[in-house]
Amino acid sequence: MADHRPLLRVRALAKRFGDNQVLRGIDLDVARGERVAVLGASGSGKSTLLRCLNFMEIPDAGTLELDGVALGRAGAGGAREYREAELVPVRQRVGMVFQQFNLFPHMTALGNVMEGPRVVRRMPEAEARGRALAELARVGLAEKADAYPAHLSGGQKQRVAIARALAMDPEVLLFDEPTSSLDPELVGEVLGTIQSLAREGRTMLLVTHELGFAYHVATRVLFLADGRILEQGTPDEVLKAPREQRTRAFIARHQEFRL
Amino acid sequence: MYRWDFGPVLANADLLAAGLLNTLRVTGTALVVGVALGLALALLRLSRRRLASWPSGFVIEVFRTTPPLVQLFWFYFALPLVAGIEMTPFMAAATTFSIQSAAFFAEVFRAGIASVERGQGEAARAIGMTRPQALRRVVLPQAVKRMIPAFMERAIELMKTTTLVATISYADLLYAANEISQRSFRPLESFTVAALAYFVVIFAASQAARRVERRLAASGDSTVR
Amino acid sequence: MGHRWDFASVLDNHEALLAGAAGTLRLFAICLALGLALGLAVGLARSARSAWIRLPAGAFVEFFRNTPVLVQILWFYFALPILLPFEVDKLAAAALGISLNSAAFAGEIFRGGIQSIEPGQWEGARAIGMTQAQAMRRVILPQAVRRMLPALTNRAIEVFKMTTLASAIAYVELLQQGRLIASLNFNPIEAYTAIAILFFCCLWPLVRLTYFLERRLARSD
Numbered sequence: 124m125a126d127h128r129p130l131l132r133v134r135a136l137a138k139r140f141g142d143n144q145v146l147r148g149i150d151l152d153v154a155r156g157e158r159v160a161v162l163g164a165s166g167s168g169k170s171t172l173l174r175c176l177n178f179m180e181i182p183d184a185g186t187l188e189l190d191g192v193a194l195g196r197a198g199a200g201g202a203r204e205y206r207e208a209e210l211v212p213v214r215q216r217v218g219m220v221f222q223q224f225n226l227f228p229h230m231t232a233l234g235n236v237m238e239g240p241r242v243v244r245r246m247p248e249a250e251a252r253g254r255a256l257a258e259l260a261r262v263g264l265a266e267k268a269d270a271y272p273a274h275l276s277g278g279q280k281q282r283v284a285i286a287r288a289l290a291m292d293p294e295v296l297l298f299d300e301p302t303s304s305l306d307p308e309l310v311g312e313v314l315g316t317i318q319s320l321a322r323e324g325r326t327m328l329l330v331t332h333e334l335g336f337a338y339h340v341a342t343r344v345l346f347l348a349d350g351r352i353l354e355q356g357t358p359d360e361v362l363k364a365p366r367e368q369r370t371r372a373f374i375a376r377h378q379e380f381r382l
Numbered sequence: 383m384y385r386w387d388f389g390p391v392l393a394n395a396d397l398l399a400a401g402l403l404n405t406l407r408v409t410g411t412a413l414v415v416g417v418a419l420g421l422a423l424a425l426l427r428l429s430r431r432r433l434a435s436w437p438s439g440f441v442i443e444v445f446r447t448t449p450p451l452v453q454l455f456w457f458y459f460a461l462p463l464v465a466g467i468e469m470t471p472f473m474a475a476a477t478t479f480s481i482q483s484a485a486f487f488a489e490v491f492r493a494g495i496a497s498v499e500r501g502q503g504e505a506a507r508a509i510g511m512t513r514p515q516a517l518r519r520v521v522l523p524q525a526v527k528r529m530i531p532a533f534m535e536r537a538i539e540l541m542k543t544t545t546l547v548a549t550i551s552y553a554d555l556l557y558a559a560n561e562i563s564q565r566s567f568r569p570l571e572s573f574t575v576a577a578l579a580y581f582v583v584i585f586a587a588s589q590a591a592r593r594v595e596r597r598l599a600a601s602g603d604s605t606v607r
Numbered sequence: 608m609g610h611r612w613d614f615a616s617v618l619d620n621h622e623a624l625l626a627g628a629a630g631t632l633r634l635f636a637i638c639l640a641l642g643l644a645l646g647l648a649v650g651l652a653r654s655a656r657s658a659w660i661r662l663p664a665g666a667f668v669e670f671f672r673n674t675p676v677l678v679q680i681l682w683f684y685f686a687l688p689i690l691l692p693f694e695v696d697k698l699a700a701a702a703l704g705i706s707l708n709s710a711a712f713a714g715e716i717f718r719g720g721i722q723s724i725e726p727g728q729w730e731g732a733r734a735i736g737m738t739q740a741q742a743m744r745r746v747i748l749p750q751a752v753r754r755m756l757p758a759l760t761n762r763a764i765e766v767f768k769m770t771t772l773a774s775a776i777a778y779v780e781l782l783q784q785g786r787l788i789a790s791l792n793f794n795p796i797e798a799y800t801a802i803a804i805l806f807f808c809c810l811w812p813l814v815r816l817t818y819f820l821e822r823r824l825a826r827s828d
Contacts, residue, residue: 452803
């Protein structure tokens with residue numbers, strides 16, 4: 124059931140790295156409960172778009188509204204200025220799961236998941252532990268609570284990473300190619316976890332090459348090219364009957380996608 | 383407000399220059415002897431004969447695990463009585479720092495030889511060279527090249543360590559500065575000039591060393607420290 | 608080699624040696640603690656984004672790494688009191704000279720250690736809403752310290768050796784006591800040999816510890 128006001132509203136988002144203009148004006152609305160798959164060739168800007176949404180990258184231009192509140196302040200020359208102190212709470216509300224997991228190797232799985240609630244939200248130890256165990260159970264890894272990341276498989280590491288993001292109770296979850304670093308036989312367990320989160324109605328944006336998964340999980344699909352949204356629509360529209368030539372070429376290249 | 387007066391210091395600039403020259407004399411001697419001795423120690427240490435590797439190992443460990451100043455005092459005050467020989471401050475300093483540098487270089491040589499021997503040395507012996515031949519013609523030339531950065535690093539370290547000779551009244555730069563300070567009653571100016579002089583010389587040396595290192599790295603040689 | 612070794616003359620002065628040992632350990636502890644604490648601050652400053660913090664820290668490191676410690680000790684003991692309205696005592700002068708030098712080297716070790724932690728760790732920490740300070744304290748430093756242990760114990764060994772330089776201003780530490788014993792008993796051979804053995808015994812365990820830490824680090828990487 125979508126809300127009237129979009130949870131996330133992006134207007135004219137632009138980002139440049141040196142001479143390379145990666146994002147050339149993205150307009151995007153994401154309603155509560157939507158699952159948006161972001162597709163595109165490498166260099167299309169899809170990861171950069173995601174990373175701008177939780178300010179891992181600071182946009183050069185454009186505006187971002189989270190739940191109706193515009194982030195940053197209008198600065199000189201029309202560019203927006205962002206203060207780190209303002210961005211930190213945003214990252215508590217917009218969680219991210221990385222391609223390389225980025226688990227903390229010196230903490231156990233439980234330690235990793237507890238870290239956010241305890242240190243960032245300043246929860247008391249026992250409460251944070253309880254929360255963390257619940258999230259680990261949700262991703263099916265309660266029995267691995269005391270294991271260190273070095274002793275976990277890739278799929279398990281990513282699921283712990285998902286639990287870590289969930290422990291912060293985010294309003295939006297960003298997945299940046301969550302299965303691209305995994306051996307093929309481990310991909311399924313992670314996709315299964317993401318699938319169950321989708322069933323709970325979580326708002327998420329997913330950058331992925333797993334087109335079959337995107338087709339089944341997403342409510343909307345975006346195809347990015349050259350830093351712009353070339354095409355968007357329902358999974359049926361974009362993946363089965365793409366309008367643009369480049370979209371068709373992209374889908375054709377991913378032969379493993381069979382409907 | 384204190385009134386600075388560099389006059390007495392500048393008037394004795396010749397003393398300082400002579401001191402600097404003496405510092406370089408000790409450093410240079412210790413480096414040259416240290417490299418040769420270090421190589422010998424390393425080869426002895428790598429020898430399969432215990433009679434060779436144990437004593438050299440002992441020397442290396444002792445000189446790396448005791449403070450340089452203690453070694454210097456021992457060579458200046460104790461050795462002459464034990465061995466019945468005369469030791470000038472320069473001789474004591476040169477001996478101490480040569481053996482100390484040798485101990486340091488020995489470890490660097492050992493690591494360098496070991497790392498080159500693994501690949502290149504095996505290849506050399508595979509085409510029929512004996513170990514000494516392989517060592518001489520293939521391993522050492524490459525090991526030596528890899529050690530240039532460590533050598534330069536040690537040279538710079540040595541320039542700092544040789545200030546210790548001032549404590550046995552050898553007329554190096556620091557000793558000269560102390561003399562001037564005591565004669566002119568201007569310790570602030572004397573020691574400040576000494577510190578700056580050391581800084582300029584050593585900083586220049588370390589910048590030069592860094593440039594050489596960069597050029598070596600660019601030419602594709604890995605370095606051993 | 609006709610000398611008859613007689614260590615009794617040294618052992619008779621065991622009280623003096625103990626006083627020296629106490630002085631050495633006191634100086635060592637102060638310089639190690641100061642050197643590490645200041646070194647951490649310098650290392651963090653060297654990695655800072657603001658040039659106002661980074662460049663002065665860089666100048667500090669370059670200056671104190673490229674000047675001999677003995678010069679600094681003498682400067683603090685003889686030169687500094689001229690600028691200050693009070694005396695600088697021997698312990699303070701020696702501690703200042705050795706600590707600042709250590710801090711410069713430790714600073715580079717800390718900087719290297721912090722920068723060796725992969726950027727993904729920073730990202731993981733920031734993504735759950737940590738501030739820079741929290742990320743540094745909870746995620747980066749704990750991992751960096753483990754890698755820096757061999758280099759830091761090496762520094763500790765160097766600091767221990769440097770305490771002998773304090774004898775140049777007659778601070779009561781082991782070498783200074785050795786000199787005293789040698790000049791009073793005319794037995795420099797036994798005195799200095801004894802001092803050398805004492806230092807060797809103190810430092811040898813630390814050296815073995817460094818080897819052990821280096822091997823452990825090489826294995827876990």
